[in-house]
Amino acid sequence: MHLTHTNYKEVESDCQNVPATRFNTCFHTIEEIPAQIRAEHLKCPSEEPCSFRRWLPLILEARNLDLNAVQIVKFTPAQAKLIIAASATSIITGEHNRAYEEDINEEIIPHLSSLKFPAEGLFMRLDHGSPKDGRQTVPGRLSLHSPNDIILRLTTSQRAQNEMRKILEEGSPTIDLNFLPFNKRMGSKREYRVYCAPAAGAITAGLSFDVFYDETDESSQLVELNVFDARSGCGSCLFHWINDWEKLYGDGERVEFRVTRQTDGET
Template structure:
């Protein structure tokens, strides 16, 4: 396996340019999109990775459903050594959606959430069974990592990637996060398409200071197995890959290297150039043959 050492200055420059560039964000030749590209078109990836029907075809719009965090929560919790009292899934009712979107709109327009909007959201939450269950967990003492099924609100402008200890902090994170808002929109669209009442799941895992994102890896698994990894350190992912061997569709999964050398599963995500999941230090088109398992696997790290 070839090891690629990528100067962090290149990654930072690409990230900064991508943030300010309003052109096609998937264009593989653009210097502002050298890494972590998403949502390529079929016309971009087909010349690099041809289809071979019926064995293999690209999906123009991959679904996130098989990768929902709650499907894999028990496996992730076991991998991380969490006790039963240290991880929870709370089903939030759809009636909270309007309150959350009002708070999000308030934050989007003024970079703050109006007190009346937040108070109404807290009152709605407190009136539900889910809110009462959350009040026991979010008691102001314990610290929790929170996320929705598809993404965490780590981009929250008000709290960033901090833990939540109260319902107010939890709502602040959700209502000032573009990622969380996108998740809520997807949940609403799915409910409407399936003709059911909307609800969404909130995950709470006990907060761990030892979960260092600089020691996380993304592994790429096109059928029939893992082909490449990318991160900021070196590790062996064979154990985690073995536990996922019965998963028959392409996917990516993130793992975290611990101080004692053990590896813990973080989450699963979609695989593929047309998906919304970025390949981190790779580029779906430029590195397509390798990522899809047609060339030798590579291990990418970035160094300061």
């Protein structure tokens, strides 16, 4: 295995680009795919095989959690549309949309009243992503401790809006919100993404998965699974789907591990 330390400043600078141009790329167009294999990537891969609910039992086992630790709230299409409507302003302002406050208090808040909030708070996840880009009621507090926390996180998250719209377009009868006890040690500083390319000529797709490593007891836990494809929404982290094509889609003979970290002299 080859270890590569990527310059933190370069990564930080590229993160300011929307979309990123050097690292953590995704949603590449068919024209960007190498011409000789373009025919194999005409369609974007389905995310269903890597859905959170499908792999939830394994995720719980890795965290030593019982199935009872999971709380699920099912929004109707009408409730999801209300959240999406409120987000039109909230995503811009980062605040609750007062124009929809009464409707949300009547239609959404009671639907969240069955949730039990442990002292450490809750972590929220939709089937194909978390609203981690949403605002926090208390800046810096990622855990959720009330229905209002949940509403603010959802209505200010572009990731959540994109997924709910997609679920509605697919005609699903419910939009499921999965809640787990919050683990404050989990975070990008301790998470690693593993890319597993499909075998050459294989019909089945590859996959990628995120792993949380806790150095206190040297344990590893499965966080989530994602699709493996340059045209998907799966970010390439410290790689670039196209520029590093041979490394990501290679035969696995030469595994590369990339890491970056902020040093004491960097701000």
